[in-house]
Amino acid sequence: MSEIKKTKLRLAEWFGSQDKNGFMYRSWMKNQGIPDHEFQGKPIIGICNTWSELTPCNAHFRKLAEHVKRGIFEAGGFPVEFPVFSNGESNLRPTAMLTRNLASMDVEESIRGNPMDAVVLLVGCDKTTPALLMGAASVDLPTIVVSGGPMLNGKLNGKNIGSGTAVWQLHEQMKGGQISMHDFLSAEAGHSRSAGTCNTMGTASTMACIAEALGTSLPHNAAIPAVDARRYVLAHMSGIRIVEMVHEDLRLSKILTRENFENAIRVNAAIGGSTNAVIHLKAIAGRIGVPLELEDWTRIGRGTPTIVDLLPSGRYLMEEFYYAGGLPGAIRRMGEGGLLPHKDALTVNGKTLWENCIDAPIYDDEVIRKLDTPLIADGGICILRGNLAPRGAVLKPSAASPHLMKHRGRAVVFEDFAHYKERILDPDLDVDANSILLMKNCGPKGYPGMAEVGNMGLPPKLLAQGVTDMVRISDARMSGTAYGTVVLHVAPEAMAGGPLGIVRDGDYIELDCHAGSLHLDIGDAEMTERLALRAKLQEAAKGAGMKGGYQALYIDHVLQADEGCDFDFLVGCRGSAVPKHSH
Numbered sequence: 041m042s043e044i045k046k047t048k049l050r051l052a053e054w055f056g057s058q059d060k061n062g063f064m065y066r067s068w069m070k071n072q073g074i075p076d077h078e079f080q081g082k083p084i085i086g087i088c089n090t091w092s093e094l095t096p097c098n099a100h101f102r103k104l105a106e107h108v109k110r111g112i113f114e115a116g117g118f119p120v121e122f123p124v125f126s127n128g129e130s131n132l133r134p135t136a137m138l139t140r141n142l143a144s145m146d147v148e149e150s151i152r153g154n155p156m157d158a159v160v161l162l163v164g165c166d167k168t169t170p171a172l173l174m175g176a177a178s179v180d181l182p183t184i185v186v187s188g189g190p191m192l193n194g195k196l197n198g199k200n201i202g203s204g205t206a207v208w209q210l211h212e213q214m215k216g217g218q219i220s221m222h223d224f225l226s227a228e229a230g231h232s233r234s235a236g237t238c239n240t241m242g243t244a245s246t247m248a249c250i251a252e253a254l255g256t257s258l259p260h261n262a263a264i265p266a267v268d269a270r271r272y273v274l275a276h277m278s279g280i281r282i283v284e285m286v287h288e289d290l291r292l293s294k295i296l297t298r299e300n301f302e303n304a305i306r307v308n309a310a311i312g313g314s315t316n317a318v319i320h321l322k323a324i325a326g327r328i329g330v331p332l333e334l335e336d337w338t339r340i341g342r343g344t345p346t347i348v349d350l351l352p353s354g355r356y357l358m359e360e361f362y363y364a365g366g367l368p369g370a371i372r373r374m375g376e377g378g379l380l381p382h383k384d385a386l387t388v389n390g391k392t393l394w395e396n397c398i399d400a401p402i403y404d405d406e407v408i409r410k411l412d413t414p415l416i417a418d419g420g421i422c423i424l425r426g427n428l429a430p431r432g433a434v435l436k437p438s439a440a441s442p443h444l445m446k447h448r449g450r451a452v453v454f455e456d457f458a459h460y461k462e463r464i465l466d467p468d469l470d471v472d473a474n475s476i477l478l479m480k481n482c483g484p485k486g487y488p489g490m491a492e493v494g495n496m497g498l499p500p501k502l503l504a505q506g507v508t509d510m511v512r513i514s515d516a517r518m519s520g521t522a523y524g525t526v527v528l529h530v531a532p533e534a535m536a537g538g539p540l541g542i543v544r545d546g547d548y549i550e551l552d553c554h555a556g557s558l559h560l561d562i563g564d565a566e567m568t569e570r571l572a573l574r575a576k577l578q579e580a581a582k583g584a585g586m587k588g589g590y591q592a593l594y595i596d597h598v599l600q601a602d603e604g605c606d607f608d609f610l611v612g613c614r615g616s617a618v619p620k621h622s623h
């Protein structure tokens with residue numbers, strides 16, 4: 041081997057010495073057929089891959105990684121691909137959210153402990169985007185996001201159907217007797233037609249848009265369909281760009297500033313994005329040290345028109361969004377209307393968000409609507425507070441029924457998800473269309489993992505009467521593909537002593553989205569008495585059913601929804617200093 045060149049690159053700490061350590065680091069890598077010159081001062085770029093056949097949305101990622109590698113080689117870098125825990129939304133039980141933080145730990149430790157100067161994050165299915173951004177933010181190397189892209193439009197009987205949203209709709213219709221089992225199963229076959237993530241504006245599409253709005257990806261990363269050749273061109277170009285970012289020392293902390301988060305909150309409103317974004321954005325901000333509060337969603341997001349007309353709030357799917365001009369088109373429209381808070385926010389290509397979008401073509405005003413003909417005039421996420429949710433709750437107005445957004449009703453209470461599933465089928469259940477369905481113990485600690493069960497299906501007897509929406513309240517989340525007048529993320533959750541846990545059948549609850557309030561209509565004395573009684577019961581039941589393992593760690597350390605559901609010990613950036621030698 042020739043003389044080792046002196047380099048400032050991080051990889052030199054592994055491969056830059058002609059001694060025992062240098063021998064060990066290089067020699068074992070050479071078993072992959074890597075020649076000497078690849079260790080000579082080229083930036084090593086990690087490709088953090090969430091490929092898994094159990095995460096169908098990310099199952100095409102080995103091919104995606106190949107195209108990233110081409111770009112890295114072309115730009116004079118050396119790619120090293122590594123696997124991390126893959127959160128597949130459709131298969132993982134009890135919920136992929138339970139392991140978002142686990143994946144983020146895997147990502148953080150893999151990046152810091154290995155020879156790499158920068159990292160490309162291959163993300164797709166809902167939780168993989170926040171998990172990888174959280175982990176990478178805690179290390180703070182130059183980082184670029186490459187998303188897997190959405191699936192092609194789903195089809196049923198010649199019409200488009202949207203991922204997830206169709207499942208909720210058709211299941212209700214089947215239970216209400218409006219469609220046959222045959223149609224239901226036909227939908228299953230035509231629903232997921234290609235590689236890629238859910239094609240509605242669910243959480244995967246929302247987080248892909250947010251990654252782009254935050255400036256962590258190249259323009260158009262969010263919407264190019266997974267199977268479109270341009271997705272692979274974007275992967276290639278991201279590979280070239282990440283090598284340049286090493287030379288520019290363009291670290292994630294230079295991109296993820298408060299301004300970029302404010303842009304992302306506004307973009308989430310314009311696209312009709314998922315409520316899950318509230319939790320994930322807070323968790324990412326926490327890792328990079330940017331303060332973000334629930335009220336920022338009101339201050340920055342509310343009042344923003346939703347102009348991207350996608351399911352579940354609107355009509356179209358991600359394929360049409362891309363053909364209409366994609367996120368750069370939507371951002372252009374926002375900026376022209378004075379709705380982009382920080383035009384000069386920096387992005388990974390070294391340009392500002394506005395420079396990237398100012399000339400973006402818009403091909404279809406039905407999909408990316410004009411500001412004066414929005415899908416919803418007052419989009420965004422509604423933050424609620426009150427004696428039922430002292431630390432907040434959320435509701436997505438664009439997915440709700442306008443007539444229910446100010447509503448007073450009697451609670452029908454379910455102690456947990458199992459109780460709901462059993463009780464909702466009871467033909468004698470004392471419930472009508474004005475009742476409020478309230479479910480406890482589905483929050484971060486309670487489920488555990490805060491599953492997407494908040495959009496409780498309506499009682500079959502009311503579905504048969506033609507009722508299509510009711511107010512629902514819980515400490516759970518709901519899928520970004522779901523809809524309804526659904527109050528979510530109630531904090532503190534019931535299991536953590538929140539007032540949600542003391543609600544009884546027949547109690548009156550007042551929801552007022554315009555005032556941002558959620559009120560349990562019992563007197564203060566009654567409230568205090570019930571809270572004391574419940575605290576005693578919870579103390580007595582402490583530890584019951586606890587099986588140890590990761591779930592025990594999770595329950596002990598998970599923060600509440602208003603804090604992003606990160607682990608208390610993971611908040612913050614711990615940097616990229618090279619750890620001590622292993623031998």
Ligand code: FES
Nearest residue numbers: 097129165238244
């Ligand atoms: Fe993976 Fe929806 S299930 S993106």
Ligand code: MG
Nearest residue numbers: 166243519520
């Ligand atoms: Mg989901």
